[in-house]
Amino acid sequence: MxxxxxxxxxxxxxxxxxxxxxxxxxxxxxxxxxxxxxxxxxxxxxxxxxxxxxxxxxxxxxxxxxxxxxxxxxxxxxxxxxxxxxxxxxxxxxxxxxxxxxxxxxxxxxxxxxxxxxxxxxxxxxxxxxxxxxxxxxxxxxxxxxxxxxxxxxxxxxxxxxxRVLRTPGRPEDSFSDDPLRMMRAARFAAQLGFTVDPAVVEAMRAMANRIEIISAERVRDELVKLVCAPYPRLGLTLLVDTGLAALVLPELPALALERDEHHRHKDVYQHTLTVLEQAIDLEDRLPDGGPDFVTRFAALMHDVGKPRTRRFLADGTVTFHHHDVVGAKITRKRMKALRFSNDAIDEVSRLVELHLRFHGYGTGEWTDSAVRRYVRDAGDQLDRLHVLTRADCTTRNRRKAERLRRTYGELEARIARLAEQEELDAIRPDLDGNQIMEILGIGPGRGVGEAYRFLLELRMDHGPMSEEDAGAALRDWWASR
Missing domain, CATH: 3.30.460.10 (Beta Polymerase, domain 2)
Structure with a gap:
């Protein structure tokens, strides 16, 4: 932490x-x-x-x-x-x-x-x-x-x-009326410096939170990025939630504070999310460029935002959140667009949110090599960040379960490394290119080439590298059976 x-x-x-x-x-x-x-x-x-x-x-x-x-x-x-x-x-x-x-x-x-x-x-x-x-x-x-x-x-x-206290030079109400962004700055400085915020300042933030709506999305975004990348982001985020500012600038975060069911059969998603963020920060040294890394941190913050919309109570009292990864990726994309993030940042964070549950289908190592290849392909250039997010998402208090999850993910990473060394996984392509496809099938440019390319890519995922002769024979058989 x-x-x-x-x-x-x-x-x-x-x-x-x-x-x-x-x-x-x-x-x-x-x-x-x-x-x-x-x-x-x-x-x-x-x-x-x-x-x-x-x-x-x-x-x-x-x-x-x-x-x-x-x-x-x-x-x-x-x-x-x-x-x-x-x-x-x-x-x-x-x-x-x-x-x-x-x-x-x-x-x-x-x-x-x-x-x-x-x-x-x-x-x-x-x-x-x-x-x-x-x-x-x-x-x-x-x-x-x-x-x-x-x-x-x-x-x-x-x-x-x-x-280590944040106070305003005059009345906080006057300061925040002059520039409402200062309320966001209070949370940001708390996160950057590890300061507490004077109670009078907190009360003014709570009373004047709606004033933040006159501030441009770009300025809010910039403060949020600085907060998330700070040494103590939990302090700043908690302040935003407690004062009602988060409900206006990042409403998906307070929405995670779901009412727990009477049987206590699901985690406090809000606290879980903050813990995942802190654990992701601890793992940033695994990233090629280290940290602070906004994309990884924001993906950790948003990874479960699909849960409130997908929560279902079953007859036996259990709770499900089916497809919250896909729903969460859509919610994340919409929020980041509203905050005027770059397309690249939106794509990177949304992809991580969508993929953060994929590992749990790995079980105890039952994935085939083709499934591992697809995991790498789908993660693309976000694979290192996905490793960090997936590991950070383990917050169980059961030590044996936590250790088993860490060990299993370590085995998956080792398999990825072995396959990468053998097959250049980071650049998986079909064994034949477009020109070869057209020559073998005797066709010109068009939709058929794209369909053939996708067939060969799936073949490559399932069976690994093939010789040009074997790939050509498989392509002809597929084309003849269409």
């Missing part, structure tokens, strides 16, 4: 971490600070980089805030930066690159959402404290003035950081 959230911070450790990180990024801090000060403007490192410096985390994406307006900012960095971009000019932001650092410098500002608008109205401010007050959480409302390196913390962010 993912590690437990870390304990409270020691303030001496915080001070040392900040000093060390500021020294590391001094080439940017000191130079930029002098430039802006000499021009009569304030400049401060702000937000995530300050928070992460206190947590001992390094990164090269640096955010600054300034009293200078965008045109003046651009003038001041024109002969300093290696490259400049201004796509965020309308929001007061000028971006640049200096060596290994990506830098964004934003004019002091205030922004708020119109009650029915998805886009903020931006006004420039004139003080650092005012700028910090409009930020989402106190741990992101800290700044370091440069070049002097004075820490500004008007809202108690350092104390909240030490205690």
């Amino acid at each position: 993912p590690d437990a959230p870390p304990p409270p911070l020691n303030m001496a450790d915080v001070q040392r971490s900040v000093a060390s990180e500021l020294d590391r990024i001094a080439p940017v801090l000191d130079d930029l600070g002098r430039r802006f000060a000499e021009a009569g403007h304030e400049l401060a490192l702000v937000g995530g980089p300050v928070r992460d410096a206190m947590l001992g985390r390094q990164h090269n994406d640096l955010d600054f805030t300034t009293s200078a307006h965008p045109d003046e900012t651009e003038r001041l960095i024109k002969d300093w930066a290696d490259a400049i971009w201004d796509m965020g000019r309308g929001f007061g932001t000028i971006g640049c690159r200096k060596g290994p650092w990506q830098v964004e410098i934003t004019t002091y500002r205030s922004e708020a959402y119109d009650p029915d608008s998805r886009k903020p109205e931006v006004d420039f401010g004139d003080t650092l404290d005012g700028d910090l007050g409009r930020r989402d959480f106190t741990v992101n409302a800290m700044a370091v003035r440069v070049p002097g390196r004075e820490v500004e913390d008007p809202y108690g962010g350092i104390v909240d950081l030490a205690h």
Whole structure:
């Protein structure tokens, strides 16, 4: 399982971490600070980089805030930066690159959402404290003035950081009214940092959950991806469900909290799902690129979403979920389309959901080689992820049963490896190509070639590799019997 959230911070450790990180990024801090000060403007490192410096985390994406307006900012960095971009000019932001650092410098500002608008109205401010007050959480409302390196913390962010608590600088209702996406960000930061969320913030999220509906699907999707790929996704997902936000952005998740039947003959599907997600995270080192891997994690989260729709109670009190894999794949595809995921991501996650039960037909190893080939063919380039998902889906408390399932799946993986070595399973094709089919049958391009190709592919699955002569004879017999 993912590690437990870390304990409270020691303030001496915080001070040392900040000093060390500021020294590391001094080439940017000191130079930029002098430039802006000499021009009569304030400049401060702000937000995530300050928070992460206190947590001992390094990164090269640096955010600054300034009293200078965008045109003046651009003038001041024109002969300093290696490259400049201004796509965020309308929001007061000028971006640049200096060596290994990506830098964004934003004019002091205030922004708020119109009650029915998805886009903020931006006004420039004139003080650092005012700028910090409009930020989402106190741990992101800290700044370091440069070049002097004075820490500004008007809202108690350092104390909240030490205690690993998320609070808003002002009333959470005002913060979430200004930008409803901050409710999603609360869940995301809980998942990323292992923080608890202040009860007042939770209550505001619960009361204002419907405000999330004015936010674009793309912005919701991006927050969800960051949450799922975080070290402690269970914390964030639980918060979304408990506050009612999940019912609006990912309703399939709270729907898994099925009422248990009086005989307790099926698992709590919601808790089971969160456990599968955590077990999939533990297995990510089996993937070629390691983790965090969004596709595997989201497939784990969605693998049982077909159960509520397929649940049936039988006369003897047992519960069935027949075809929940196929139904779940369709539900997953629909939800991911609504969240504007790429077609590739939709296809990958949906395929894993559809295949997650396939292994259970393996029994104790009764599959023929042809069945193993079909398993590999159907998984395609998602085979490694399917291995992880299938193993993670074993959450039984019966140790003997769990060990038997792990051992049996290990045997299946070994068979796949042996067949792959013998037959190049990852590129299974018929023993004859289209040109050979047309030559043997004396036909031209058309539907008959496709039918013959599919026949030969099934033949290849059933019998393994064949010689060109044997494949040709089988093709002629099949064609003659049509």
